[in-house]
Amino acid sequence: MNDMTERKLALSHMWVAFIAFILACFMGEYQVLERSGLIEALDSPTVYFASVSTHGVLMAYVLTTFFIMGFGYYTASTSLKTPVWNKNLAWAGFWLALAGVVIAAVPLLLGLASVLYTFYPPVQAHYAFYVGATLLIVGSWVWCGIMIMMFLQWKEQNPGEIVPLVMFATTMNAMLWLWTSAGVALESLFLILPWAFGWVDTIDVGLARTLFAWTLHPIVYFWLIPAYTAFYSFVPKHAGSYLFSDELARAAFIVLVVFSLPIGFHHLYMDPEQASGWKLLHSVGTFIVSIPTFITGFTVIASLEVAGRLRGGKGLFGWIGTLPWTNTMVLSVILSLLMLIFGGWGGLVNASYAMNAMIHNTAWVPGHFHLIFAGTTVIMYFSIAYYLWPILTKKPIYSNNLALVQLWTWFIGMSIMTTPWHVLGLLGQPRRISSVVYNNLMTLSWEPYELLMIMGGLVLVGSACLFIYLIFKTQFGATTEVYEAEVEYAESYHEVKDLPEYLNDIKLWNKVIAVLMFISFGIPILQFFFLDTYDSSAWGY
Amino acid sequence: MHIDPLEKKWAQIVLAICAFFITIIMIDALFHSVNAPSNVETINSAKLHLSEEFAEDNLGVQIDEKGEITIRMVAGRYSFFPKKITVPAETKLTFRWVSIDVLHGVHIPMTNMSTMIVPGFVAEIETSFPKPGDYPVLCNEYCGLGHDHMWSKIDVVEKDQWQAPQITSKGGDNK
Numbered sequence: 001m002n003d004m005t006e007r008k009l010a011l012s013h014m015w016v017a018f019i020a021f022i023l024a025c026f027m028g029e030y031q032v033l034e035r036s037g038l039i040e041a042l043d044s045p046t047v048y049f050a051s052v053s054t055h056g057v058l059m060a061y062v063l064t065t066f067f068i069m070g071f072g073y074y075t076a077s078t079s080l081k082t083p084v085w086n087k088n089l090a091w092a093g094f095w096l097a098l099a100g101v102v103i104a105a106v107p108l109l110l111g112l113a114s115v116l117y118t119f120y121p122p123v124q125a126h127y128a129f130y131v132g133a134t135l136l137i138v139g140s141w142v143w144c145g146i147m148i149m150m151f152l153q154w155k156e157q158n159p160g161e162i163v164p165l166v167m168f169a170t171t172m173n174a175m176l177w178l179w180t181s182a183g184v185a186l187e188s189l190f191l192i193l194p195w196a197f198g199w200v201d202t203i204d205v206g207l208a209r210t211l212f213a214w215t216l217h218p219i220v221y222f223w224l225i226p227a228y229t230a231f232y233s234f235v236p237k238h239a240g241s242y243l244f245s246d247e248l249a250r251a252a253f254i255v256l257v258v259f260s261l262p263i264g265f266h267h268l269y270m271d272p273e274q275a276s277g278w279k280l281l282h283s284v285g286t287f288i289v290s291i292p293t294f295i296t297g298f299t300v301i302a303s304l305e306v307a308g309r310l311r312g313g314k315g316l317f318g319w320i321g322t323l324p325w326t327n328t329m330v331l332s333v334i335l336s337l338l339m340l341i342f343g344g345w346g347g348l349v350n351a352s353y354a355m356n357a358m359i360h361n362t363a364w365v366p367g368h369f370h371l372i373f374a375g376t377t378v379i380m381y382f383s384i385a386y387y388l389w390p391i392l393t394k395k396p397i398y399s400n401n402l403a404l405v406q407l408w409t410w411f412i413g414m415s416i417m418t419t420p421w422h423v424l425g426l427l428g429q430p431r432r433i434s435s436v437v438y439n440n441l442m443t444l445s446w447e448p449y450e451l452l453m454i455m456g457g458l459v460l461v462g463s464a465c466l467f468i469y470l471i472f473k474t475q476f477g478a479t480t481e482v483y484e485a486e487v488e489y490a491e492s493y494h495e496v497k498d499l500p501e502y503l504n505d506i507k508l509w510n511k512v513i514a515v516l517m518f519i520s521f522g523i524p525i526l527q528f529f530f531l532d533t534y535d536s537s538a539w540g541y
Numbered sequence: 542m543h544i545d546p547l548e549k550k551w552a553q554i555v556l557a558i559c560a561f562f563i564t565i566i567m568i569d570a571l572f573h574s575v576n577a578p579s580n581v582e583t584i585n586s587a588k589l590h591l592s593e594e595f596a597e598d599n600l601g602v603q604i605d606e607k608g609e610i611t612i613r614m615v616a617g618r619y620s621f622f623p624k625k626i627t628v629p630a631e632t633k634l635t636f637r638w639v640s641i642d643v644l645h646g647v648h649i650p651m652t653n654m655s656t657m658i659v660p661g662f663v664a665e666i667e668t669s670f671p672k673p674g675d676y677p678v679l680c681n682e683y684c685g686l687g688h689d690h691m692w693s694k695i696d697v698v699e700k701d702q703w704q705a706p707q708i709t710s711k712g713g714d715n716k
Contacts (some may be wrong), residue, residue, distance in 0.1 A: 067564070123684070248548055269577040273581060275581050352562070531583055
C-alpha cells in the first residue's frame with residue numbers, strides 16, 4: 001500500500017503538536033522563575049498571565065489534539081490496512097484546526113486573552129480567542145468523523161471479524177471526544193460567543209461552569225488514551241512478549257470512556273450552584289473510572305513480566321532487571337507507570353468529596369496534573385514519536401542513546417518539579433498567582449520549594465529541546481541510510497476467539513453514555529432554566 | 542471470552558478498594574454531614590448593596606440570640622470585605638460568601654474553609670477552627686491581573702477571649 005499521504009498527514013499533525021509543545025515549555029520555565037520572585041526584572045502580572053494562558057492552551061489543547069489526530073490517522077490506516085477515508089476532508093480538518101490555533105494565538109500573545117485556558121466567565125477575552133478555540137474543536141470533529149467512518153466501513157466489509165485493538169481504542173476515543181467536546185461547544189455557541197460579540201449583555205455563570213465541567217474531566221482521558229493505546233498495542237512487542245489480555249484491554253477502554261463522562265462535578269465540589277447529591281453521584285463515578293486504570297496497570301505489568309521471564313529473569317523481581325531497558329518504548333512505559341502510581345494516588349485525594357477542600361485550587365492541583373499529564377501521558381507521546389518517526393520518514397532514529405537520556409531527564413525533571421509543587425499546595429499556596437505578596441509568615445516556608453521547581457523546570461526544558469533536536473535530526477539529518485519497517489501491533493497471549501459483540505462495537509456504549517449523561521447532567525443543567533438566576537455582565541481583567 | 546484467574550482476583554481487589562473509599566465518603570456525607578458547600582442559593586450580585594443581607598453595615602461577624610455565629614463576607618477585586626475579622630476558636634461558624642464582580646475562590650490555608658464564590662450565588666460553609674492564630678484569607682481563583690493582591694486577614698482567638706460584637710438594632714456589625 002502506498003501510504004505517502006497517511007505518513008504526511010501523521011507528520012504534519014505531530015509537527016504542529018510538538019512545535020506548540022516546545023514553545024510552551026519555555027513559557028513554563030519563565031513562569032516558574034517569575035512566580036518565585038527571584039529575578040525582580042521579570043516581575044509582571046501582565047506578561048505572566050498572558051504566558052500562563054498561552055502555555056495552557058498550547059499544551060492542553062494544541063499538543064494533545066494534533067498529536068491524537070496524527071496518531072489516529074496513522075494507526076487507523078495501518079491496523080485496518082486501508083487508506084484514510086476521504087483524505088481531502090482530513091486535510092480540511094487539519095487546516096481548519098490550525099487556522100483556529102493561529103486565530104486564538106494572536107489575542108493570547110498580545111495579552112488580549114489573559115483568561116487562562118479555562119476562560120471562566122464573566123471575565124471576558126477578545127472574541128477572536130473564543131472563535132479560534134471553537135474552530136480548533138470543529139477541526140477535531142472532522143477527525144472523529146473519519147475515525148468512526150473507517151471503523152464502521154471496516155466492520156461492514158469484514159463481518160464477524162474482530163476489530164484490531166488499536167483501532168477499537170482509537171474509535172472509542174473519537175466517540176469520547178465528540179461527547180466530551182459537546183459540553184464546551186454548547187457553552188461556546190450559546191453562552192460565550194453571543195456575549196463576546198456583544199449580541200447579549202450578560203451571561204449565566206453557573207450554567208457556563210456546569211457545561212465546562214461536562215468537558216473538563218473526560219478531556220483528560222481523550223489525552224490519555226493514546227498513551228494507554230501504546231501501553232497495550234506497542235509495549236508488549238517492544239519488550240519481546242505478548243499482550244496479557246486483549247479482552248480486558250477492550251473492557252478497560254470501554255469503562256474508561258463510559259465513566260469518564262458523567263463525573264465532571266468533581267471539578268465543582270467547591271461550587272455553590274450545584275447541590276450535594278449531584279456531587280456525591282459524580283464522586284461515585286469518579287472512583288469507578290479509576291478501575292480501568294488499575295486494570296491497565298495490571299495488564300501492562302503482566303505483559304512486561306512475561307517479557308522479563310522469556311528473557312531469562314527468575315524469582316519474584318528478577319524479571320525487572322532482564323527487561324530491555326535500552327528500548328525507548330519499554331523505558332518510557334516503566335517511567336510512565338511510576339509517575340502514574342504517584343499521580344493516581346494524588347488523584348484519589350482530589351476525587352475524595354470532602355478531602356478535596358484542603359487542596360482545591362492550591363498548588364497541589366497543577367502539581368498533580370503536570371505529573372499525570374506532562375509526565376505519564378506526554379512521556380508516551382515521546383516514545384510513540386521515537387517509534388513512528390523512522391517509519392514515517394524512512395530514516396533511522398538519529399540516536400537511540402540520546403533518546404534514552406531524553407526520557408530519563410524528562411522523568412527526573414518532572415519528579416523534581418512536581419514533588420515540591422504538591423507540597424506547596426499542602427502548605428496552602430494558591431495555584432494561579434504570579435507572585436507571593438501576602439504579608440504573612442507562612443509564606444516563608446514556600447521559598448525553598450519554589451527554588452526546587454525552577455531546577456526541575458530547567459531539566460525539563462533541556463529534555464524537551466533534546467526531543468525536538470532528535471526528531472528533527474532523524475527527519476532532516478544528512479543520512480543516506482534507508483529505514484524500511486512497518487508498524488507492528490502486539491499479539492495477544494491468549495488467542496482471542498468468539499469475542500462478544502459488545503467488546504467489538506461502539507453502538508451499545510454510545511447509548512449507555514447517553515443515558516448516564518442524561519441522569520448525571522440533565523437536572524443540573526435544566527435547573528438554570530427554572531431557578532431565578534441572575535446573569536453577570538462582562539468584566540475585563 | 543478468556544479471563545485469566547489472576548486478572549479476576551485483581552479485579553476483585555480493585556472493586557473492593559473502590560467500594561471501601563466510596564463507603565467512607567458516603568458515611569461521612571450522609572451520617573456525619575461532611576459535605577462540600579452546595580446550598581444552590583441565588584442572589585443578584587449587581588445589587589448586593591441594595592440587598593438587606595449584604596448591605597455594607599451588615600457585613601462581618603454577627604451573633605444571634607441563640608449564640609449562633611454567622612460571618613457575611615463580600616469578595617470583590619481585590620479583597621475580601623471586611624478586610625479583617627476576629628472569630629473564636631473551637632466554635633461552629635457559618636460563613637456566607639458572595640461576589641460583587643467576577644468569579645473568586647476563597648481558602649484559609651491549613652483549614653477546610655474553602656469555596657468558590659460564583660457571581661449570582663451565595664456560598665455557605667459551616668466550619669470551626671481548632672487552633673487560634675493569625676490566618677490569611679486567600680483568593681484562589683484567577684480574577685484579574687491584580688489577583689495576587691486579593692487577600693485579607695482572619696484572627697482566630699481563644700474561645701474565652703473572644704468578645705461577641707454588640708447586636709445593633711439592625712442586627713449588623715461593621716467593625
